[in-house]
Amino acid sequence: MLNKMKLTAAMSVFAASMVFTACNEQESKPAPKTESAEVVAPATKSVVVYFSQNGATKKLAEIFQKAKNADAVELKLVTAYPSTYDSTIAAVKAQRDTRQWPALENAKVELDKYDTVYLGYPIMFGTFTPPIFTFLDSNDLSGKVVVPFCTYGSGGRKASAEELKTLEPNANVTLAFGISNKRITAENGDSVARAEVETFFADLETGKTDEMLLGGYSEQRPLAAEDSAVFAEATKDYAYLGLKPLSVSTQVVAGTNYLFVCEMKAFGGPAVQTNVKIFKPLPGRGVPELIVVEK
Ligand SMILES: Cc1cc2nc3c(=O)[nH]c(=O)nc-3n(C[C@H](O)[C@H](O)[C@H](O)COP(=O)(O)O)c2cc1C
Secondary structure, three states, X not given: OHHHHXXXXXXXXXXXXXXXXXHHHHXXXXXXXXXXXHOOOOOOEEEEEEOOOOOHHHHHXXXXXXXXXXXXXXXXXXXXXXXXXXHHHHHHHHHHHHOOOOXXXXXXXXXXXXXXXXXXXXXXXXXXXXXXXXXXXXXXXXOOEEEEEEEEOOOOHHHHHHHHXXXXXXXXXXXXXXXXXXXXXXXXXXXXXXXXXXXXXXXXXXXXXXXXXXOOOOOOEOOOHHHHHHHHHHOOOOHHHOEEEEEEEEEEEOEXXXXXXXXXXXXXXXXXXXXXXXXXXXXXXXXOEEEEEEO
């Protein structure tokens, strides 16, 4: 997939250099019109396709759209989800149990002119929201570069990208971007998300993988009192996840990234091992915050 991206980038550079060379030659000697002047790759254009129920993913989609000067398509449900959280949970659960994906007003998107699709969604039940299944069923993403991005309560970025790869084996699904609802809807959420999206694009350009992004941490070690305090502060709104930190490693950036290996009993369910990433800003710049919970 990244090879395809690199290839596309290389083709653009190649095409640009062809144009540049052709212009220079025309300036120095009036060359007869040759075919080479026409060997210019068509301008590549990208589109942001997204669903958002409550606006967090829409906010993120607008950041992607502006950053890439992309077109945008917001997927719209024919019958909106209920307005309360609990009834939305019930509606989504019913759709997942029956795999009856909800009808969209605009399920079929004209994708021919795009080589890259930025696909945005809220995480629901650990993966992308049901309307994305409808979109995938209605469109052919073969050969497209698909860049997933999501907002979530606690996580689902990696798992949703893996599911996308499984469902779309002929698409080039890249590294996924994710940010928690709490962080993007905070007062400074727009600038925080914009900065992280920029870093994400740089990671895509350099071909970073999830494994590489975990690099740079120290070895896992037992928790010291300060680690436990950071963990407690950052996870105080996530009691429903039943997290118990087992060990920790850190990475010093402008502040400190923590990677806690935890036991998790979400909603009192069975214990699974998971990683919890927390960021502690430099002193005086804010409190430790949960970035993501993921394996
Ligand atoms: C039905 C439903 C299921 C959800 N499931 C999860 C989940 O499994 N994991 C998670 O981290 N967040 C989950 N969330 C939280 C949403 O992903 C999060 O609030 C997201 O930012 C909503 O995006 P939106 O404002 O664009 O609709 C769920 C929310 C709803 C309504």
